[in-house]
Amino acid sequence: GENVEQHPSTLSVQEGDSAVIKCTYSDSASNYFPWYKQELGKRPQLIIDIRSNVGEKKDQRIAVTLNKTAKHFSLHITETQPEDSAVYFCAARLTGNQFYFGTGTSLTVIP
Amino acid sequence: NAGVMQNPRHLVRRRGQEARLRCSPMKGHSHVYWYRQLPEEGLKFMVYLQKENIIDESGMPKERFSAEFPKEGPSILRIQQVVRGDSAAYFCASSPDSPRSYTFGSGTRLTVV
Numbered sequence: 001g002e003n004v005e006q007h008p009s010t011l012s013v014q015e016g017d018s019a020v021i022k023c024t025y026s027d028s029a030s031n032y033f034p035w036y037k038q039e040l041g042k043r044p045q046l047i048i049d050i051r052s053n054v055g056e057k058k059d060q061r062i063a064v065t066l067n068k069t070a071k072h073f074s075l076h077i078t079e080t081q082p083e084d085s086a087v088y089f090c091a092a093r094l095t096g097n098q099f100y101f102g103t104g105t106s107l108t109v110i111p
Numbered sequence: 112n113a114g115v116m117q118n119p120r121h122l123v124r125r126r127g128q129e130a131r132l133r134c135s136p137m138k139g140h141s142h143v144y145w146y147r148q149l150p151e152e153g154l155k156f157m158v159y160l161q162k163e164n165i166i167d168e169s170g171m172p173k174e175r176f177s178a179e180f181p182k183e184g185p186s187i188l189r190i191q192q193v194v195r196g197d198s199a200a201y202f203c204a205s206s207p208d209s210p211r212s213y214t215f216g217s218g219t220r221l222t223v224v
Contacts, residue, residue, distance in 0.1 A: 001169070006153075034212050043202065043215040044154065089153060097142055097206060098167060099213060103153035 002027045004092050006102025013080050014110050021105045023090035024072040032093040033066060033073045038104075039086045047088075048075070080109045113137075115205050116185075117216035124223050130190040130197070132219045136205030142166075143186040144213060145178060148200040157201075160186060193223045 003026040013019050023033075031052040036044035050057045050064045050073065057064050061080075066073040077084055090102040116135040124130050136143050142161055146154040156170040160180035171178065175193075180186040190197055200220045204213035 036215075043217045045215070046212045049212060097144075098156065098159055099144070100156065101146075101154040 001098075002030055002092050002094055002100040004090060004100045004102045006090050006105060008105060009103065010106045010108075012108045012110060015080060015082060017080055019075075019077045019080050019084070019107055019109075021075040021088055021090070021107070022072060023074070023092075023102050024070075025092040025100075026071070027092075027094055028068070028071060030092040030094050033064070034091050034093075034099070035064060035075050036089045036091065036101075037086045038089065044089060077107075080107075082109050082111050085109045115140075115203060115214050115216035117201075117203050117219050119219060120217060122219055122221045124193050124221065126194060126223055127192050130193050130221055130223075132188040132190075132201050132203075132221070133185040134188070134203030134205075134216055135185040136203075137214055140205035140207050140214070142206045142208070143180050144204045144206070145186075145188050146202045146204065148202060148218070150199075154202065157188070190221075193221075195223050197221060198223045 006023045034049035037047045038044040048062050048064050050066050061078045063076040085108050087104045087106050089104050091099045093099050118133050144159050145157040148154050158171045158178045159167040175191045177189045200218045202218045203216045
């Protein structure tokens with residue numbers, strides 16, 4: 001299987017600052033990397049994803065970068081807002097349909 | 112499209128009872144995945160099913176836990192003789208044949224008292 005590690009486990013930033021969450025994966029065959037946001041008591045929801053043939057993808061204040069050689073990918077949130085406070089999960093998919101999730105990062109944006 | 116429907120949202124069981132968690136995938140989705148989330152922890156894969164088939168159950172505890180996805184009706188995650196350590200949020204997700212991503216249900220929060 002795949003082993004996904006995620007850091008940091010908790011992150012606090014001032015409103016307006018940037019937040020970066022990093023994940024590493026173990027299997028070089030992984031080809032798809034989604035990021036999910038989970039607000040307290042709610043379901044995880046996809047916020048951005050990247051395929052292995054792309055190095056970077058951006059959607060407004062959110063961007064994801066992928067380094068296939070180093071087998072790590074990162075989530076970048078710029079101009080953070082209080083509503084960005086949530087738990088963020090990275091995931092990696094091998095060739096099948098199975099996703100392997102990181103352990104999550106609890107992000108707190110301080111107004 | 113109603114999305115992935117899980118019920119019940121909250122389930123309380125006494126130790127030794129059985130818990131049945133249901134998941135109806137999104138319309139057009141034929142793949143179902145069950146995950147367990149313990150407090151302050153991530154999503155732990157349990158089982159991956161297609162209609163009438165278990166594809167991968169490598170994350171499922173060997174005893175007391177079982178899952179099915181019948182030809183008709185929702186997927187069922189069954190926990191027999193529940194213990195306090197089974198208390199967690201259980202999330203179901205579904206995907207089409209070529210998943211761009213999972214769509215998660217709202218989860219069932221199981222409390223064993």
